[in-house]
Amino acid sequence: MEDWAPPNHRRRGARRRRRRFAGLPLAMKAVVGVLVLAAFLTLADRWALLYAEQRAAGALQDRLGLSAAPEVEIDGFPFLTQLGDSRLDSVKLTVPDVAADRVSLAKVSATATGVRINGGPTSPRGARIPELHGEVLLAFDDLDRELGASQVRFRGEGRDRVLARGTLPVAGHDLRLRAQARIERDGARGIATRIGGMRLDIGDVATYRPGTRPSEGLHLSRRSAARLAHETAKAKALLSVPSIVRALRVPDAAVRAALSDDTKLAELTGSDRFARQAMGLNLIDVAAAHPELLKRFGLDPALLDGLSRLTRPVLVDRLSFGFRLPQPEHGDLWLRDVRVMKDGIRVRLVGSGLRVGKS
Structure with a gap:
């Protein structure tokens, strides 16, 4: 008599499943087989696509000398069919941090259409790009970091203007910068960038505008000139220098009366005409002949020396962020439609007849 054993339901279940599949109609089996094959082919197509994108990104990084690999995205399905025909419907390319003169371009993004692969699908040697459209972005964050050194901020104003605001160190003093x-x-x-409206404010004492015009140079601020009416010592020191009196165009009799009578002094220095004339004095010229006078106004001689070397070309060079795209070896590449946006400067990029690698 055989020993009793519990029934094996798992084995019976497996036999039932095999009988069920065997009982499926032949057409249904064909459909299932086609779906499985399509899934494998799709997976193989996607793996081939990812491999091709990585290879293209590495080749572009080496050829263009980029610090980081670009992002390459090949559109169209299936990919293997396009590769077999040596063509790609559309390729999207994103390149970060392209070196351009003094700054880096935050992003260059472009889409190439109708790309023809040279050398066949198994050994591609290059590609021809009949048409390319994209955009160049010069971000304000990059300008702040690379030109402003965390002290100057660039922001858009209108369609074609950028404002620079911040501080600029000169001879140990942080001056407020506007441009x-x-x-x-x-x-x-x-x-290209045309820099204008440059000024450096030394507290509320004086303002420096680089240049050689009468309105440029170092001048007393309006508030500082108005305070002369209440600061007797400064006003008398100013009126005691004959060359400054001549520049102010104050009559000698009025000067003598002001130096001997504080009431007359207040009347003279408190007038709007005197304040305007005092603001017209170029303090850098005054410092050359009377450095001790400017100390009364709280101006450091070392600061004035630093400002005299901070000429207009020097300051323009520190704030300029123009760039130029390289000329491609084959085909043409040009810029269109420059616009100042909230995040930076955006420029439309157009190309035609371009080639990559060997033709």
């Missing part, structure tokens, strides 16, 4: 840059296209592949 305006107008953005314009420079030829087919360049962007």
Whole structure:
């Protein structure tokens, strides 16, 4: 008599499943087989696509000398069919931090259409790009970091203007900086900036504008000139220098009366005419002949020496952020439609007849 054993339900279940599959109609089995094959083919197509994108990104990084690999995205399905035909419907390319003169371009993004692969699908040697459209972004964050050294901030104002606001260290003093840059296209592949409205404020004492015009140089602020009416010592020191009196165009009789009578002094220095004339004095010229006078106004001689070397070309160079795209070896590449946006300067990029690698 055989020993009793519990029934094996798992084995019976497996036999029932095999009988069920065997009982399926032949057409249903064919459909299931086609679906499984399609899934494997799709997976193989996607793996081949990812491999091709990585290879293309590495090749572009080496050829263009980029610090980081670009992002390459090949559109169209299936990919293997396009590769077999040596063509790609559309390729999207994103390149971060492209070196351009003094600054880096935050992002260059472009889409190439109708790309033809040279050398066949198994050994591609290069590609021809008949048409390319994209955009160049010069971000304000990059300008703040690379030009402003965390002390100057760039922000847009209107369609073609950028404002620079912040502080600039000069001879150990942090001066408030204000400037305006107008953005314009420079030829087919360049962007130029025209810097204007530059001024450095030394507290509320004086303002420096680089240049040689009468309105430029170092001048007393309106508030500082108005305070002369209440600061007798400064006003008398100013009126005691004949060359300054001549520059102010104050009659000698009025000067003598003001130096001997504080009431007359207050009347003279408190007038609007005197304040305007005092603001017209170039303090850098005054410092050359009377350095001790400017100390009364709280101006450091070392600061004045530093400002005299901070000429307009020097300051323009520190704030300029123009760039130029390189000329491709084959085909043409140019810029269009320069716009100042909230996040930075955006420029439309167009290309035609481009080639990558060997033709």
